[in-house]
Amino acid sequence: MNDVIFKNILVINGEGEIVGSRDIAIREGVISKISSKDLGTYAKEVIDGKQLILMPGFINAHAHAEMVYFRGMLEDMTIQDWFNKGIWVVEGGLTEDDVYWAAILAIYEMIDAGITTFADHYFFMDKVAEAVELTGIRANLSWAFFGSGEGWEEKLDKALSFTQVWHNRNRRITTSLGPHAPYTCPPDLLKEVAGIAKEEKWKIHIHAAETKEQTEESLNRYGKTPIEILEETGILESHTIIAHALGVTDRDIDILSKHRVGISYVPKTYMKLSMGAGRVLELMEHNVPVGFGTDGQGSSNTLNIWEQMKLGALLLKFHYKDPTKFKINEIIRMGTKSAAEVLGLKDIGDIKEGYKADLITISFASPYLLPDADPRAHIIYSLQNINIRDVMVDGKFVKRNGILVGFDFDNVKREVEKRKKRLFSQEGQKLLQYYPA
Ligand SMILES: [Zn+2]
The missing domain is CATH 3.20.20.140 (Metal-dependent hydrolases)
Structure with a gap:
């Protein structure tokens, strides 16, 4: 069984080419199948990609x-x-x-x-x-x-x-x-x-x-x-x-x-x-x-x-x-x-069968991404983080529907603020190295 199938999703590959609308199956961390035909729904999770773009992370x-x-x-x-x-x-x-x-x-x-x-x-x-x-x-x-x-x-x-x-x-x-x-x-x-x-x-x-x-x-x-x-x-x-x-x-x-x-x-x-x-x-x-x-x-x-x-x-x-x-x-x-x-990593950075399932989906449902045009231009010149809907690494979602999976904002904020205060208030610290050497 597949872990995820993205259905009818517009694919941009690592060459920056618009591949077209595809069904993409993910299994055990890998892009197992990319097809212009219907791959069915035999998967733990099926994602309707009609309003989305899929590209390498x-x-x-x-x-x-x-x-x-x-x-x-x-x-x-x-x-x-x-x-x-x-x-x-x-x-x-x-x-x-x-x-x-x-x-x-x-x-x-x-x-x-x-x-x-x-x-x-x-x-x-x-x-x-x-x-x-x-x-x-x-x-x-x-x-x-x-x-x-x-x-x-x-x-x-x-x-x-x-x-x-x-x-x-x-x-x-x-x-x-x-x-x-x-x-x-x-x-x-x-x-x-x-x-x-x-x-x-x-x-x-x-x-x-x-x-x-x-x-x-x-x-x-x-x-x-x-x-x-x-x-x-x-x-x-x-x-x-x-x-x-x-x-x-x-x-x-x-x-x-x-x-x-x-x-x-x-x-x-x-x-x-x-x-x-x-x-x-x-x-x-x-x-x-x-x-x-x-x-x-x-x-x-x-x-x-x-x-x-x-x-x-x-x-x-x-x-x-x-x-x-x-x-x-x-x-x-x-x-x-x-x-x-x-x-020097050969199986990431592109959307190809056998490549690691490291990918993102992008939603264009924002005023600055309308009207419909070359999506690559929108991605380079107009995108914001909010448009990156899903992020998958090794076949697992780390951002899903716009939410960071497992991120405890308050706890991380507390730790980082406390440490920053200490680091910048320490007197007489040694200089690690001098520039230019
Ligand atoms: Zn550097």
Whole structure:
């Protein structure tokens, strides 16, 4: 027996194509059948899809989802002050329970916005994994570590042991190694990480070439760009998720196109911190997958991929001075299938038989989504969370009829408010790291 059948539902796939009206059967966490014919009603639950759209769940290709406490706290700052007076001071006081409660809030925020998978890069990741288990979302988790100062071996050991313990422990959780960035991790550490990743077949999730200035600083310090350092240390020999890469040179793009890498692109953060628009067109022309991410709430405020898709389309059209580029199908792809490619996950990000049942349904019953037009344009330029009616991960509803399944708002609010107050009132906290390193 099927678990769910969606009947007569308009399907948009991960390529951003409108497939047409279909019946879709879900069984044991997988999309078992997609048909233009009537699949009947032999299922535990049958959903009439006549007024709905079904598409892959959004994939968040780069997040520090637990930066909940910084939301709205670090406004109108330079990137240096943002790190040195904000993020890296307060993060020194974080406890594992702070991270757990932040993860719970963050995951429900993402589910509400139709995100079914997120790639996360933070600390106390065992607590994030527990929150992922509890809430029902899918995640690729990396325990981030810095290489400056003494004792990086110990930090690497801890990160590695998390990676080994949690990979596939739950069928919704995969792990990667998460060195922070070439400017915070010396080449020796990167070499060590690359060797372990290659031997044990881990993916790597790292920040690199975040801005043009970072690339210039790297050239001054090492005579090499951050991407060249990644190549020379062997980091690019594993599947590598690279966050940002706005400051890449022509040679860097050639290097990236020769390796199994993907780029996470976070336009809201780039505009807010005046970081630039990057070279997305050139990367895509070189067949480097680019998918949207959210980064943390300290810079993006929200964890929301349809919002990043909208801002990304606007920023890139503006930046390249060409409104015909970054078409609606391409932007949908960057929020779904391309983001799955960035993460190196093959069976999510599309609506296909045999793929994981990670999907959303959208209702267009709002004034700003009328009249009937190309639904992809409505999704990119006009959507709100309230229009995301159902969110399914691994065949189970985590948002149903507009309600977040299992979310205790009052309890989560109490925990998060209390912890935020403590974190921002602590005196004399140690600075985790200095920017630029
Ligand atoms: Zn980041």
